[in-house]
Amino acid sequence: MPNEQEFIQLLNKHQNIIHKVCSIYMDTTADREDLFQEVTLQAWKAYPSFRGDAKFSTWLYRVALNTAITFFRKEKKQVPTFSTEIFPDTTDYHNPIEEQVKAMYKAIGDLSKIDKALVMLYLEDYNYNIIGEMLGISPNNVAVKLNRIKVKLKENTQKHYQFS
Amino acid sequence: MELDELKSQLLQKLDEVPTTKSELDIGGMLKKNTQSVICKLKKSLWIEIICCIIFIASFAFVGLFSKHWSLRVYFSTFTIVCLIFLLVLYYLLTRIRQLSNTSLPIKNNLQLIHSIIKEYVKRSFQFTMALIPICMIYSFWLGYKDPSDEIHFTEGFLSRHLSSPQKVYLFLGVYMVLLTIGVYYFTKWYLKKLYGNYLQQLQTCINELEE
Numbered sequence: 001m002p003n004e005q006e007f008i009q010l011l012n013k014h015q016n017i018i019h020k021v022c023s024i025y026m027d028t029t030a031d032r033e034d035l036f037q038e039v040t041l042q043a044w045k046a047y048p049s050f051r052g053d054a055k056f057s058t059w060l061y062r063v064a065l066n067t068a069i070t071f072f073r074k075e076k077k078q079v080p081t082f083s084t085e086i087f088p089d090t091t092d093y094h095n096p097i098e099e100q101v102k103a104m105y106k107a108i109g110d111l112s113k114i115d116k117a118l119v120m121l122y123l124e125d126y127n128y129n130i131i132g133e134m135l136g137i138s139p140n141n142v143a144v145k146l147n148r149i150k151v152k153l154k155e156n157t158q159k160h161y162q163f164s
Numbered sequence: 165m166e167l168d169e170l171k172s173q174l175l176q177k178l179d180e181v182p183t184t185k186s187e188l189d190i191g192g193m194l195k196k197n198t199q200s201v202i203c204k205l206k207k208s209l210w211i212e213i214i215c216c217i218i219f220i221a222s223f224a225f226v227g228l229f230s231k232h233w234s235l236r237v238y239f240s241t242f243t244i245v246c247l248i249f250l251l252v253l254y255y256l257l258t259r260i261r262q263l264s265n266t267s268l269p270i271k272n273n274l275q276l277i278h279s280i281i282k283e284y285v286k287r288s289f290q291f292t293m294a295l296i297p298i299c300m301i302y303s304f305w306l307g308y309k310d311p312s313d314e315i316h317f318t319e320g321f322l323s324r325h326l327s328s329p330q331k332v333y334l335f336l337g338v339y340m341v342l343l344t345i346g347v348y349y350f351t352k353w354y355l356k357k358l359y360g361n362y363l364q365q366l367q368t369c370i371n372e373l374e375e
Contacts, residue, residue, distance in 0.1 A: 008190050015185055020178045036185070038200060040193045046267045063267045069369060070277060072201060072362055101173045108174075114372045117270065119167070123175050136271030137373055145375075150167050 007047050011040065014057050021064040024108065024116050025071075035071055042067045061124070062134050065117045100161060107156035115149050122146055201362050202260055202277060205284065209257045216250045234310035238303060249291060256284055271373045278366040285355045285363070292351045296344050304336075 011018075018039045022032040043063045050059050108119055114135075121131045128139035128146075135142070167174075185193075197203070220243055227240035259280055268276065 004191070004194065008187050008194075011190050012185070012187050015190070016179060023178060034199065037193050037196060038198055040190060041196065041198045042200070042264070044194050045264050049266045059267060062269070066267065066270055066273045067200070069270060070200065070202070070274065070366070072365055097173065101170050101177060104167070104170050104174060105177070112369075112372060114270075114369055122167070123171055123178070134269060135373060136269030136273075153167050 007044060010056055011043065011060070014060050017057060017060050018064050021061075021068050021120065024120055025068040025113070035068060038071055039064045039067045058126075058130065058134070061121065065120070065134070069113045069117065100157070103157045103160035104153065106160045107153045110156055111149065111152070115145070115152075118142065118145055118149060119153075201281075201359075202264060205281065205359075206257065206260050206264075209253055209260070209284075213250065213253050213257070216246050216253060220246045220250065232310060234303075234306035238306050241302070245295075252287055256280065256287075271370065274366055274370050274373070278363060278370060281359050281363055281366075285359050289351055289355060292347065293344075296347055297340075300340055300343075 018036055021039065022035045026032040026035050043060060046063055050056070108116065111119065117135065118131065121134060126134075128142045131142045132139040137145075223239040223243040223246060227236050227238075227243055230236045230239065263273075263276055263280065267273075
C-alpha cells in the first residue's frame with residue numbers, strides 16, 4: 001500500500017510540472033483544472049510502480065504527458081492553446097521581447113500534442129536520451145523532430161508576431 | 165526568433181503558476197473519480213460484466229427449468245456463449261487495470277491503449293453480428309424440432325397474415341435481412357460514436373511518433 005502522505009508531499013513539491021503541462025495543453029482554466037485533477041489521480045494510481053531509480057520529477061513528467069496526450073475532450077471549436085493568465089493583456093506599453101515570447105507561446109499552442117511534449121521536455125533541458133526514453137523513440141529521432149519543430153515554430157512565431 | 169533564443173523567457177513564464185494547490189487540495193483530489201477514456205472503458209466493461217452475469221443466471225434458470233425442450237437447449241447454449249464472452253470481458257478488464265497502474269513511455273502507452281480499445285470494439289462488433297444469424301437460425305431450427313406443440317404464438321401470427329409457406333419464408337427472409345442491416349449500421353455507429361474518434365486521434369499520435 002503506497003504511502004499517501006509521502007505522495008502528497010512529493011506532488012506538492014513538484015506540482016509546477018503539472019501546472020506547466022496543463023498550461024501547454026489546455027485553453028481554459030476549467031480544462032486546466034480538470035487535467036490537473038486527472039494527472040494527480042493517474043500519478044497516484046501509478047505511484048506503486050515508481051521505484052525511485054529515476055527522479056520523481058522525470059517520472060511525473062512522463063505520467064503528466066501521458067495523461068495530457070490521451071486526455072481527449074468532446075470536439076469543441078478549436079481555439080489555439082493560449083493562456084491569458086500567463087500573458088495578461090498589456091496594452092499600456094510595448095515590450096518587444098514580451099511580444100516575441102507571446103508569439104512563440106501562441107506558435108507552441110498550434111503544435112500537435114506530440115510536438116508540444118517534445119518542446120516541453122526540450123525547454124526543461126532534458127537531453128535527447130531522456131526525451132527519447134520518455135517518448136519511446138530513439139535520440140536521433142528526437143533530434144530530427146526537434147529540428148523540424150524549431151523551423152515550424154520560427155515561421156509561425158513570425159506570423160503571430162506580425163499579426164500582433 | 166528561434167526557440168533557443170526565447171527558451172529561458174518561455175520557461176520563466178511557464179513557471180509562473182497562477183494558483184498553487186495545497187496538500188489538502190491534492191489529498192482531496194485523490195478521492196475523486198478520473199475522467200479518462202480508459203476509466204470510462206473500465207466502467208462500461210464492469211456494466212457489461214454485471215449484465216453478462218445476470219444473463220448467465222437467467223439463461224441458466226430457463227435452461228434448467230423450462231418445460232420446453234427447445235427453450236432448454238436454446239438458453240443452455242447461450243449460457244455457455246455468455247460465459248465465454250464474460251471471460252473475454254474479464255481479460256480486457258485485467259489488461260486495462262495493468263495499464264492504469266504503470267507509467268510506460270508515451271509511444272508504448274498510446275499503442276497499448278489503442279490496441280485494447282481496438283480489440284474491445286472489434287470483439288463487441290463481432291459478437292453482436294455473430295449473434296444475429298446464430299440466434300435466428302438456431303431458434304427456428306429448435307422451434308421446428310421441438311416435440312411439444314404448445315408454442316402457438318408464432319404459428320398463429322404467421323398463419324393469420326401469411327397464407328402460403330412461400331410467403332412465410334419470404335417474410336422471414338426480409339425480416340432477417342432488415343434486422344441484420346439495422347443492427348450492423350447501429351452497432352457500427354454506436355461504437356464509432358463511443359470510441360471511433362478517440363481511436364483515430366490515438367492513431368494520429370502514434371503515426372506522428374513513428375514518422
